[in-house]
């Protein structure tokens with residue numbers, strides 16, 4: 001089956017779905033091609049912290065109704081070390097900005113519903129997805145859906161297919177420069193049926209390593225522990241997980257996470273990765289397809305959102321008046337924000353984790369770093385403005401919102 005569209009989007013994660021909706025709002029056609037099922041894409045447990053700008057964007061796009069009702073607004077965060085929690089008040093330090101805890105799967109669910117309501121095409125469970133003719137004026141996406149082979153001719157392809165997708169590897173060798181840092185630890189994450197015992201996230205540096213207390217809803221707690229990157233999850237019984245969580249997180253004032261039934265557990269390795277430029281010919285990479293951050297700064301999903309805002313602005317100008325300048329600057333504009341988020345995520349990760357090769361000096365320096373952070377208004381302001389999200393590189397109006 002041969003068909004045509006203006007923008008072919010590979011991947012129905014946050015980047016692909018948000019881009020599709022932004023284009024729809026500007027009257028631009030798109031087809032989204034996803035290799036997993038709708039249920040798999042929705043059930044995948046990943047990010048949960050939305051920056052102020054991401055929340056504002058989802059509202060401006062008209063897909064924030066459930067987010068407004070069910071999202072948990074947090075006006076600050078706790079940093080814990082030497083068994084004491086220290087509060088950083090985002091609202092006070094950033095002129096009223098906040099973060100919102102709302103699971104990535106909820107964001108994806110809302111975006112899929114919005115897509116279906118537009119009746120624009122979204123293919124789940126597409127097999128053998130490939131992209132071709134990327135340096136021509138009509139690049140192609142090929143895939144098999146059911147028993148039918150599809151050839152989709154596009155003006156532009158958006159590679160929103162995540163770190164393991166097909167788009168980035170389809171760029172000829174030598175075009176992209178890759179920057180990478182692999183960390184010598186991973187996160188063991190659990191979802192537990194336990195009411196969160198604190199209203200805000202608690203980041204902990206303990207002698208035994210990093211731990212993070214967070215939540216997904218008023219009844220579900222989300223907790224993480226630093227473990228070796230290749231740690232088999234089978235080595236951790238539920239009892240052992242709770243014992244380690246409580247050892248690392250409990251503070252002298254008697255605070256500790258509430259214990260409950262563990263309903264999901266997994267280990268995720270951590271890396272920082274950037275591929276530049278985020279464009280080759282008529283292929284534009286967005287989100288995890290172009291960059292990965294360690295989750296410590298909660299930036300992955302938010303970067304995906306800011307990339308597609310920049311891409312939507314460029315495509316709007318391209319279709320409205322043939323302007324290519326913003327397509328040409330897409331990669332540079334995105335990378336300014338990407339590298340700042342990379343730096344922040346690396347800093348949060350290095351300051352809060354214990355590296356296997358660190359010295360006693362390194363650990364004392366980490367404690368001093370956290371002591372400074374939690375006692376200096378300037379340092380707290382720096383963390384707060386980065387955590388709630390640096391300003392968008394382009395205005396919502398320029399992307400047609």
Ligand SMILES: Cc1cc2nc3c(=O)[nH]c(=O)nc-3n(C[C@H](O)[C@H](O)[C@H](O)COP(=O)(O)OP(=O)(O)OC[C@H]3O[C@@H](n4cnc5c(N)ncnc54)[C@H](O)[C@@H]3O)c2cc1C
Nearest residue numbers: 011013014015035046047129161162287288298299300301
């Ligand atoms: C296990 C895990 C835990 C994470 N935890 C956090 C966290 O706590 N905080 C945080 O901020 N970030 C976290 N992240 C990062 C965050 O989830 C990502 O940054 C975010 O999902 C990026 O969105 P995306 O749309 O760019 O990519 P993705 O969400 O990866 O979406 C890409 C989509 O493309 C599809 N796809 C892949 N290959 C193909 C193909 N060949 N053809 C068609 N479709 C394809 C995929 O199935 C997927 O639906 C986590 C990531 C992982 C993997």
